[in-house]
Structures are given as C-alpha cells and as structure tokens.
Amino acid sequence: MVPSASFQTAFRSGLILLFFLAPLPVIISQNSAPVPINMDVVRELVGYPEEAKLKGLTGEVVAKLLVNEDGTVLKFEILSSPDTVFTYAVSRNLSALRFQAAIVDSVPSKCWVTLPFKFSLIDITKQTFTNLDEIAANQNDVTNVNLSNLGLTEFPTELLLCNMLHELDLSSNQIKEVPELIRLLSELRILRLDGNPLEKLPNDIASLENLEILTLTSEKISEEHKEWLNRMFGNRIQWK
Secondary structure, three states, rough: OOOOOOHHHHHHHOOOOOOOOOOOOOOOOOOOOOOEEEEEHHHHHHOOOHHHHHHHHOEEEHHHHHHOOOOOOEEEEEEEEHHHHHHHHHHHHHHHEEEOOOOOOOEEEEEEEEEEEEEEEEEOOOOOOOOOOHHHHHHOOOEEOOOOOOOOOOOOHHHOOOOOOOEEEOOOOOOOOOOOOHOOOOOOOEEEEEHHHHHOOOOOHHHHHOOOOOOOOOOOOOOOHHHHHHHHHHHHHHEE
C-alpha cells in the first residue's frame, strides 16, 4: 500500500493522526457485533482538518450508527464532539464505512453500534504493545504486539481493528482457533502462533499477502492441512 500524500507530509513533520475506532459497549442481545472492515479508507477520507491543526485542536467525536444486514450504514447521529470542525469531518464520511454485519442467531441483522473517533497530534514512536487495554486505546497506532506466554485461550478480538499491525506474537498460549477476520490485518508481516494447540487455520489466512513469517506448532495440525499451508506460504512458514 502506497501512503497518501497527506500521510507522507504528516510523517515528515513528525506528526501523525491517531484515529481510534473501537465499538463501545452496547447493550443488545446478539451473537456478534458489527466490525468495520475499511477503517483505513475512512481514516484517510476524514484526515485531520487543517483548521483543527492550526488551532491545535484535539478530542474525540462519538458517533452512533445503524448498520444494515449488508454492512452498510443506514443512518447515524453524533453523540458528542469537541468542535464543529471535527463533527463535519466525521459526519460527511460515515456513510463510507462498511462493516461485517452483526450476527443474531446465525443471521446477518441490523444493529446499532457506537464508535469513538479520537483526534490527537503526537510524535511518531515505535512501540511494542504488551497489554490489551493499551492496544484497545491505541488501535491505529499499533504496529508491534507481543502477547506471548499469557495463557490466552482465545484470539484477542481487539487486534482485528489494528489495521497498521506489522508484527504479532501470540506464541505459547492456549489459543485453539484463529478467526476468519484475520484477513483484516492486511499489513501483517510477522505472525507467531507456535506453542498454541491449533488444529487448523482459516482459509482467509491465505489473503495476508504481505506476510513474511508464519510460525506454527505442527503437533495437532493434520497432514492434509499442513500440506495446504506449505503450498500457500512455502518457505515463509516455520514449523516448531
């Protein structure tokens, strides 16, 4: 992916827009909540308003959206905003959001979801995140995550919104399944899953075209699935 001109300018100036989008708790009865799937596109559309940068404005816009069965936005309302310049920047682009629709009783369903859009001007830093709370609070700034040896039994869903994630270490846990939505981590370069009792990986793992290293433990994986993985990843896969 080639960075946009606005991103390149921000990078050279030592500033970057942090734009966090994570569902807040919504009290509804459902099997799974809507998950945004084109965050990078919408983030670039929204940008950081020039007026806000000149005035040094920061803050958070909270929007409530009704997501249709097909993952499109039916309607929305702005619940709170620190300034009208942010309200306008967010509102005019919310309809471009696309979601993995909510699932209720195995059926795609309409659902309200609340999203915070946080604007902050900070110095660019490289940091390896080791705490899920920090990851959830910095989703669009996370590039490296190390959650190895934590006794995790499930793949942390917070990671699926970290669309700039380059390196993910989940080794030596008790994770038995990797979600199909792993495909959202399109910038992933290194994925360490060895030391987990995985029996197979989802087919969508093959869509991670930028993946350079994949580590796995072969103990519980069938020979047939190992052959498929070897065909998909060749010498990029490391068996441990």
